[in-house]
Structure formats: C-alpha cells, structure tokens
Amino acid sequence: MNHILLVDHYDSFTYNLLDLIYKSIPNCHVTVVKCDASDLLPHATDFSAIVLGPGPGSPLSSADVGYSSKLWTQSDVPVFGVCLGFQSLCCRFDWSIDRLAEVQHGYICPVQVTAPDHPLLKDVPSVFDAVRYHSLYAIPTNTQLNVLAHCTDTNSLVVPMAVAHPTLPYYGVQFHPESICSQYGQQIFSNFWQLAVAHNEKSHRNIVDTSSYWSSHCCNPRSIPRTITPPFLSLTYKSIDLAIDPVALCDYLKSESVKFQFLESAAVPGKHSIIAINDESSSLIYSALNSGTFNVTGYNTFYDTYEKGSVDGFYNLLQTYIDQQGTVSSGPADVPFWGGIVGYISYEAGMAGLGIASDVKNYDFSLMFARRSIVLSCNPPKVHILSVYIHDDPWVKQISSFIEHWSPEPVRESTFSAILKQPIAQLDREKYEQMVRQCQEYLHSGDSYELCLTQRVRVSIEPADSWEFYKKLRRMNPAPYACYLDLPGAIVASSSPERFLKWNAEGTCELRPIKGTVKKSSEMTFEKASEILNSRKERAENLMIVDLIRHDLNQICTNVEVSQLMKVEEYETVYQLVSAIIGTLRRSFHGLDLLRHALPPGSMTGAPKKRSVDILKSIEQDKTRGIYSGVIGYLDVAGRGDWSVVIRTAVLYTKDTTDTTHTWTLGAGGAVVALSTPEGEYEEMQAKLYSACQVFLR
Numbered sequence: 001m002n003h004i005l006l007v008d009h010y011d012s013f014t015y016n017l018l019d020l021i022y023k024s025i026p027n028c029h030v031t032v033v034k035c036d037a038s039d040l041l042p043h044a045t046d047f048s049a050i051v052l053g054p055g056p057g058s059p060l061s062s063a064d065v066g067y068s069s070k071l072w073t074q075s076d077v078p079v080f081g082v083c084l085g086f087q088s089l090c091c092r093f094d095w096s097i098d099r100l101a102e103v104q105h106g107y108i109c110p111v112q113v114t115a116p117d118h119p120l121l122k123d124v125p126s127v128f129d130a131v132r133y134h135s136l137y138a139i140p141t142n143t144q145l146n147v148l149a150h151c152t153d154t155n156s157l158v159v160p161m162a163v164a165h166p167t168l169p170y171y172g173v174q175f176h177p178e179s180i181c182s183q184y185g186q187q188i189f190s191n192f193w194q195l196a197v198a199h200n201e202k203s204h205r206n207i208v209d210t211s212s213y214w215s216s217h218c219c220n221p222r223s224i225p226r227t228i229t230p231p232f233l234s235l236t237y238k239s240i241d242l243a244i245d246p247v248a249l250c251d252y253l254k255s256e257s258v259k260f261q262f263l264e265s266a267a268v269p270g271k272h273s274i275i276a277i278n279d280e281s282s283s284l285i286y287s288a289l290n291s292g293t294f295n296v297t298g299y300n301t302f303y304d305t306y307e308k309g310s311v312d313g314f315y316n317l318l319q320t321y322i323d324q325q326g327t328v329s330s331g332p333a334d335v336p337f338w339g340g341i342v343g344y345i346s347y348e349a350g351m352a353g354l355g356i357a358s359d360v361k362n363y364d365f366s367l368m369f370a371r372r373s374i375v376l377s378c379n380p381p382k383v384h385i386l387s388v389y390i391h392d393d394p395w396v397k398q399i400s401s402f403i404e405h406w407s408p409e410p411v412r413e414s415t416f417s418a419i420l421k422q423p424i425a426q427l428d429r430e431k432y433e434q435m436v437r438q439c440q441e442y443l444h445s446g447d448s449y450e451l452c453l454t455q456r457v458r459v460s461i462e463p464a465d466s467w468e469f470y471k472k473l474r475r476m477n478p479a480p481y482a483c484y485l486d487l488p489g490a491i492v493a494s495s496s497p498e499r500f501l502k503w504n505a506e507g508t509c510e511l512r513p514i515k516g517t518v519k520k521s522s523e524m525t526f527e528k529a530s531e532i533l534n535s536r537k538e539r540a541e542n543l544m545i546v547d548l549i550r551h552d553l554n555q556i557c558t559n560v561e562v563s564q565l566m567k568v569e570e571y572e573t574v575y576q577l578v579s580a581i582i583g584t585l586r587r588s589f590h591g592l593d594l595l596r597h598a599l600p601p602g603s604m605t606g607a608p609k610k611r612s613v614d615i616l617k618s619i620e621q622d623k624t625r626g627i628y629s630g631v632i633g634y635l636d637v638a639g640r641g642d643w644s645v646v647i648r649t650a651v652l653y654t655k656d657t658t659d660t661t662h663t664w665t666l667g668a669g670g671a672v673v674a675l676s677t678p679e680g681e682y683e684e685m686q687a688k689l690y691s692a693c694q695v696f697l698r
C-alpha cells in the first residue's frame, strides 16, 4: 500500500484532488490533514509522498498555509503542490508573489508546455486546457526551479503553470488538475507518482504505515452515530386514480382547520405534491443551536439538551429520535414520501457545521415528523393516502372515501392583498454596489474565488392570511420547489427554483446547483439569454460551484459525476444556468450525513466555502440570513430525501407577528466574481427579489 498525505488548506476542492489521486495512483491510501494540525509536521516524513492542496489566502501568510511552508525543509519526501501549494513551493525557493492584474477564477485556459521532455509532463500534449482559480501568481526570480509550462495572459504576461526542482523531488502546478474541465490531470499525477517511486527507491526512504493513527486524527467527515436499530413501522396506504388539484385540497383542509406542511412543484409540468398532515399529536422538532435544547412536542414527546452551538450534538439527537420512530421497508415505489421529517434548516446551522458561530435567536431547525400524509402525483394522476401510525386503517379509509366522492370547487383565486404599514425598506443602490466592490477586493487578494452576496428586505403589512399569500406567490412565480410551511418559529412561503440535494433509498444522490442568471424581459429571448449565459463570466460562476459540490460529494460518496454541465433553464422571471452532480453514498454514510456536511449550500456561499462565509458575514449588512439561504425538504421513513435551497422565499417569523403587524422577511443576492459589475449585481439582486416581493406590490 502506498501512503499519500494530502494537506487541506481549508479549500473547497480538496476532496476532488483526493478523488484524482485515487484514480491516478494505484493501490494507495490517502490521508487528508488540515494545514494547521499540530501533528502534521511530526508525521509528514512517514508518507510515500505529500500533495499540498489549493486554498484561500497567500502562501506568504502563515495563517493561510499553516505548517505547509515548513514541509519543504523536512526531508526529501516527494511533494506535489497545487495552486496555493504550488505558490508555497515557489516561495520556498525565493520566488516572489504578486497579484494578477486579471484574476483567473474558474477559467479554462490553454497551458503551453515548454519542457516537453520532463517526466512530469510525459504523454501530455504541447498545449492543453486547464482550469485556473487564482489571483496571486509566482514570479521566477532565480533558476532554483525550472518552469515546465506557462499561460500567456492579457498584456503578454507569462504566468508559470508547472515547475520542478532540478534535483529535489519537488513539483507543482498553478492550475487545478482536479477540476471537471481540466485535461490531463490524471496523467500528470501518475507521472508525479512515477517520479516519487523512483526517488523513494533510490534514496531508500523509510515509509511508515501510520494509517491507524490517522483513522482517528484525519479530517474526513464522520457519520452521525446510530445507537439503536430502528424498529419496523407498518405503512397503511391507499392509492386512487384521480386527478385533483393539490391547492384545492389544501384549501379544503384549511377550511376544516386541518394544519399541514405543503411541498409541491408549482411549475408545469409538476411531478408530485406532498401534503404532510399536522394532526393534533404530530411531533414538532425544533432547536436553536445557541440554546442547545432539543424539543419534540406531540406524539412521542422528547426533550434533551446538547452542548450549545454543537451541530454534532443536534444531529446525534435528531438521529436518535428518528431511529426511535422506526423505518418502513416496503411501500408504493412511485410515491416519493411515505411519512417522516419535513421542515427547514437555517443557513446558520450550516455555518456552525463549518465551525463559524452566529448569534441567531430563532430556531435553526424546525421540522415535523409527519405520520399522516397525502401525496398527489401528476403523471399518471393519482392520490395516495398514507399513514405510519399503528392501526390507522380507519383514517386512511375515511380520507380515501372522502376524496373518491369529493367534487372540489374550482380553486379559489388568492384573496391576498397587502396593505403596507410602511414603504419597503432596502439597501440603497450605492450601499449595495459598495458591498459588491468590497467582495471584489477579497477576490483580488486571493481570499475567495466567488462570493454570493445577499441582502434581506422586510415588508410590514397589516395581518393577512399567509396561506393566501402562498397561493398568490405560486401563481405569480411558479417554481419546481415551491412550498408552504407552518412550523414552530416561522411560516415559510417559497417559490424556489433550486434543488439542493436529493437521495434515494439505494444511496444515489443528486445536487442541482444554479449559478448564472439573466432577467427576463420582452426583448430577452431564450437564444439571447443562452448567449449571455454562455459567456466566460457566467460559465466560470457555474463551474466554481460544480467543482465545489463535487468536493462536498466526494467526502461522503463514491462515483461522483457531473451528469449535466451548464444547461440553460427558463423560469417565470429569469433564465438560469443549471448543472447536476450525482454520486453514491459510501456504505458508512446516510443521506442525513451528506445533508449535514454539504450545508450551507455552496451556491449561496461561493468558494472556498468556509473563507467565503466568513467574508460575507463581515460584509453583509444584516448579520443573519436565517431560513433564507438554508434548505427546505424532507427525509422520509424509507430513508429518502429531497431538499431545496431557500431562495425566492418569504418568511414570517413568529417573533415578527403581532396582532396589528406581520413583518415578512425576504432575501436576495447573487454571486460576485471578478468580472461582475456593481450595477449588474444590483440589477440581478433586484430581479430575484422581485420574484417573491411582487406578491406584496401587485
């Protein structure tokens, strides 16, 4: 077995490198360790080779590179540096570092090989495409390193892309060989490996197997422990061949004072609508990370505490609770939801998972364990009535019989009409544009490759029915992941077009990030929008998130693939560029593990995720995003899940609800990249804000 150390500089592409190493180097075991781990240096010389990964910041800053800068002086372990790791190698040999005038984030560039005979570039053509994510570059100031390849940027700037030390086993590339759009990454890594093996043999290096130590000290994500084997629940259900409008059914339930959570596809053609019934004994699960209390009310009431702020503490209790409820092993395969968890998880819950604290007072998690549900399928039209309560046949029979004999009234138009208590307040254009410029300074300094800047807007109105608000929203802005939730802490009306993550019982996962937006207008045809969305800027925005999501998936899944790369899709008010990435859960992980580790959604942060979230927290005027930028979805009793990104959504927090005023909160924003213009970003944010805000104005 070959032991490779991969040093992570808190980047969002590290696990793509891990995947590339596994594909390129036979029979190897890769250990991922953070650059600032105190046990990194003492153990580094045990490995067959070291790969220094990319990352935010500068190779000259010890806060950014941690102990990486010291690895070069350790011994003669073969080292391969990628991007920040490459720059660190260049600094070690006294090259200087400067900012690029034209930053390169997510661009596919032709790399010209200047040393075709060097073994690192064996079987690589003289020009090949590689993706670059950098704002800094290394300037050769001496001949201690040989330049093997370069790119020629604007103004004929020659930027070194690959280097090798003439005698020591040190190599590096400035580009990202692991990006989905880079060529020859595998070839270059396998060439590096040949060089490393030859060096290790010649110098008789003593390689020590420390994998048992690292199995508990590396930074790989751990699965949420499952302490009990869940009991089997019995599912009672009945399917009726009938087409009924889900909103008409919800209207009826409302008129009967039945509460529910409603997840639907309001876009045409839709697929399924889920009405999770909130009966008087339904379990409501809610928790604020800053309180550390885990509450479940209703059926199987449960209360516990965990260490304040500890996401692991929360998920451990959630998993225990879910396992106690039980699972269902068989049922109607064409029905996506048989009962289980439905609700929201806040953006700050995702942040806490990255180790970034917040001072949010609202619930970070508000979920319902639904035991009774009605699922409507569109094609072929069917109504499924399901219950996981014991001996619930009478309810299933009663509802089925009601639905079979029901002649619904035509859906009533929404009665919602807002009486504004004060004009809608939002950041003025100048302030927003200034924040865009602040973001761009971080892009130029090398701290981020893309930042999803957002703002919150509050709309105070005279109290009005929130269900009627949702009905108007779904008509004005139909979207594939629309939903209406009425849970502890908030009422949420969403018209999100973006799937975050879906997984099935076999462990196949799919994420569908959206990045790249063009506002619709009478002049903006699909062809014109496609032309804009196929521009370098929009494609780069999307590619960065595709690579980031591959990294999120590669931590928990195998066989990670991009199944759709940058397709233009049309929505009610915008055209967007959409990709899809799939993978299969590793045996030790479940869907909830992936959800927990992939939050907050990369399309709402930018890349690299952790540094970008930190930067956004310092720039955004409103310090909390709350439910906006979080996720909404379900995790059903058969182990399946589907979650959307909370955008184009209005939230009515309980704390903002009084007898005389309802203050709804909406968020909107967009990804800022180096080629963004402050005016363009402001316009894009306004277009997205309008998609939900129009309900209050028209």
Ligand SMILES: C=C(O[C@@H]1C=C(C(=O)O)C=C[C@H]1O)C(=O)O
Binding pocket: 452, 454, 498, 514, 515, 516, 517, 603, 604, 645, 647, 648, 667, 668, 669, 670, 671, 688
């Ligand atoms: C931030 C929002 O949207 C996000 C940003 C997008 C973009 O930058 O193109 C597209 C979809 C979302 O991932 C929003 O709608 O508020």
Ligand SMILES: NC(=O)CC[C@H](N)C(=O)O
Binding pocket: 053, 054, 055, 056, 057, 058, 082, 083, 084, 085, 133, 134, 135, 136, 137, 445, 446, 447
């Ligand atoms: N991807 C990277 O490793 C980037 C390195 C460095 N932060 C830069 O922007 O140049």
